[in-house]
Each structure stands twice: as structure tokens, then as C-alpha cells.
Amino acid sequence: MSADNQQERLDSKWIVGFVDGEGCFHVSINKLQKMTLHCQVLPEFRVVQHQRDEKILYKIQRYFGFGKVTRNHDDRKEFRVRGIKNLNKIVKFFKKYPLKTSKQKNFELFSEIIQLMNKKKHLTKEGLQKIAKLSSQMNRKSRMLESSETIRQNSSE
Amino acid sequence: MSADNQQERLDSKWIVGFVDGEGCFHVSINKLQKMTLHCQVLPEFRVVQHQRDEKILYKIQRYFGFGKVTRNHDDRKEFRVRGIKNLNKIVKFFKKYPLKTSKQKNFELFSEIIQLMNKKKHLTKEGLQKIAKLSSQMNRKSRMLESSETIRQNSSE
Numbered sequence: 001m002s003a004d005n006q007q008e009r010l011d012s013k014w015i016v017g018f019v020d021g022e023g024c025f026h027v028s029i030n031k032l033q034k035m036t037l038h039c040q041v042l043p044e045f046r047v048v049q050h051q052r053d054e055k056i057l058y059k060i061q062r063y064f065g066f067g068k069v070t071r072n073h074d075d076r077k078e079f080r081v082r083g084i085k086n087l088n089k090i091v092k093f094f095k096k097y098p099l100k101t102s103k104q105k106n107f108e109l110f111s112e113i114i115q116l117m118n119k120k121k122h123l124t125k126e127g128l129q130k131i132a133k134l135s136s137q138m139n140r141k142s143r144m145l146e147s148s149e150t151i152r153q154n155s156s157e
Numbered sequence: 158m159s160a161d162n163q164q165e166r167l168d169s170k171w172i173v174g175f176v177d178g179e180g181c182f183h184v185s186i187n188k189l190q191k192m193t194l195h196c197q198v199l200p201e202f203r204v205v206q207h208q209r210d211e212k213i214l215y216k217i218q219r220y221f222g223f224g225k226v227t228r229n230h231d232d233r234k235e236f237r238v239r240g241i242k243n244l245n246k247i248v249k250f251f252k253k254y255p256l257k258t259s260k261q262k263n264f265e266l267f268s269e270i271i272q273l274m275n276k277k278k279h280l281t282k283e284g285l286q287k288i289a290k291l292s293s294q295m296n297r298k299s300r301m302l303e304s305s306e307t308i309r310q311n312s313s314e
Contacts, residue, residue: 013170014177014257020213021178053258056177100171101210 010063012097018060019094020101023047025110027135029128041122041131043113045081045090048072064089087114106138167220169254175217176251177258180204182267184292186285198279198288200270202238202247205229221246244271263295 024046032040045067049057057069057079066086072078081090091111099107113131121127181203189197202224206214214226214236223243229235238247248268256264270288278284 010257011170013168014174017171017174017176018178019174020171021175049258056258059257100167100216101206101213 010059012093015060015063016094016097016099018056019047020099020103022049023103025103025106025138027110027113027131027138029132029135036123037125037128039128041113041117041128042082043084043087043110043117045087045110046072047079048076049078051075051077064093084114084117088118109134109138167216169250172217172220173251173254173256175213176204177256177260179206180260182260182263182295184267184270184288184295186289186292193280194282194285196285198270198274198285199239200241200244200267200274202244202267203229204236205233206235208232208234221250241271241274245275266291266295 025044026046027041027043030040030042031038047057047060054069054077057077060079061067061069064081064086066089067079067081069077069079081087091114094107095111098104113134116122116127116131116134119127122131182201183203184198184200187197187199188195204214204217211226211234214234217236218224218226221238221243223246224236224238226234226236238244248271251264252268255261270291273279273284273288273291276284279288
């Protein structure tokens, strides 16, 4: 590694601090006809920034050695990790260097889902139900808003 | 320091990462009749979090040994440092451990304003103008919105 690259390399503790602020662990369950149970489980780790700071996203990508920097929406970009192999490395990293905010709880649920997927449990009905339950406990605020929205819609029907 | 406190103590690099995500350096210039130039310069360092994460704000306060944890607005709380003596310590910290995002540029402008205030330049007309110019270059996006708002107001007068 050149001296330049060494200087550029981020520190694990800085990454934890930045992810405590800006990171997101997310699991979506999408309907997909071609899957056995007609459902696809899509876990994802994301760090979103205004495009003026895309450089830092590339530095995070360089630190981990995988993941993709891509457009999030409008003037925002994201560093994104999908795929069980690399997500296992993300889980390993945050087990070694735990988050310090309440985001840690989300991470633990995320980690549990990844373990279930490692055991192919997402391909069984029971496993899928368990994953759906765990994922419903993640990022609670937005989910609660979503469900109150649903309730309002239902009650006005 | 007890073993418990040692475990709880944050790391400088984690703080830099978290502030790169969630911190804010801000300087407001307020009209105040009792001041010599009828203006008060109010520099401030802030970290804002949802109240569910107020614990981490107290940990940051404990790390620095000064500053205040108080309500920001609605369900948000902030760790806030005001007062030139403590802000000099904040500047010293971020000179030792530089920020890695574009927030570093804001910090440099902030630091320059603090240096001018150390020399009491904010009590002179020229100094105040210089500070106003530097502060207008900080947090550009919101300030540009503010000034376009001002332009609209002026043009409609």
C-alpha cells in the first residue's frame, strides 16, 4: 500500500461513529413470483450522503473492499452492500466494533436475519414468517407511521 | 476512573465519525441593542439526535467535560457548546482529529471566526464584517435559501 493510500485509509472507530450517524440496516420482503414462497428477502446495508460527499462513500467502499456507490435519489448518493457473502462481513465488522447508539438494536435484528438466511431458513414458510417478524421490529418509527397510514386508509374505506 | 466509566468512555475517532455525520458548526449574528455595534456574534457547536438517543449525547458531554444537553425541538435533543473558552477546546480537538467529510470546510471557517473572536475583532466594525463574510460561507445550502428568501422579500417591498 502506498503512503498516500495509508493516509487515506479510514479507521474502524471512525466508521462506527459515521454509521451510528448515517448508516442504515434494512430488510425488505418483496413479492416475487419466481421464488418458491413467492417472496424475496432483501437485506441491505446503506450509508447515504449528499453527492458533495460522495468521496467519503468511495473511501468506505475502499475500506471494506466491496459494496457499490450509487445514486440514492435526487442529489443523494449511497454506499450499498447487498448479497449474503458481503453482508456476513459487515455483520462480522459490527460485532467486532459495536455501534453506540440505538442503531445497535437494529443491527442485532439484522444480524439475526442474516444468520437465518445463512441456514437457508428464508426458503421455508416458518423461517420467512420469523424473518418478517424480526424485520417488522427494525427501524420502528417509519414502520409505525406506515401502519398508522394503513389504518387510516382502511378506516376511511 | 472506575472500570465502568472506562468502558463507557468514547473514542476520539468515533466522535469524529459521529460529528462528520451528525455535527454542526454554526455562527449566528444577532441584533442586540446593548452591544457596542448592536450585534452579537454567537458561535455554536451542536450534535442533534432523536431523544431516544439522548444517552449518547450525555456520553459526548462526559467525553469533553463541558457543554449542555438540551431540547432541540419536538422529539430531538442536542449536545451544545457555546462560550469562547469551551469552543476553543472544541477547535483544538478537531484540529488534532480532522473531520473527513466536507464538514471540514465549515469547521475551518468556524475556527477562523473563533480566532478572530479570541483577538476581540468581533467588537470592531471591520472584524464584524469579516466574521459576517466568513459565516455566510458556512452551511451554504441553507444560507443560500435564506438569502434567496431575503431577495424575494426585498424585491416585493
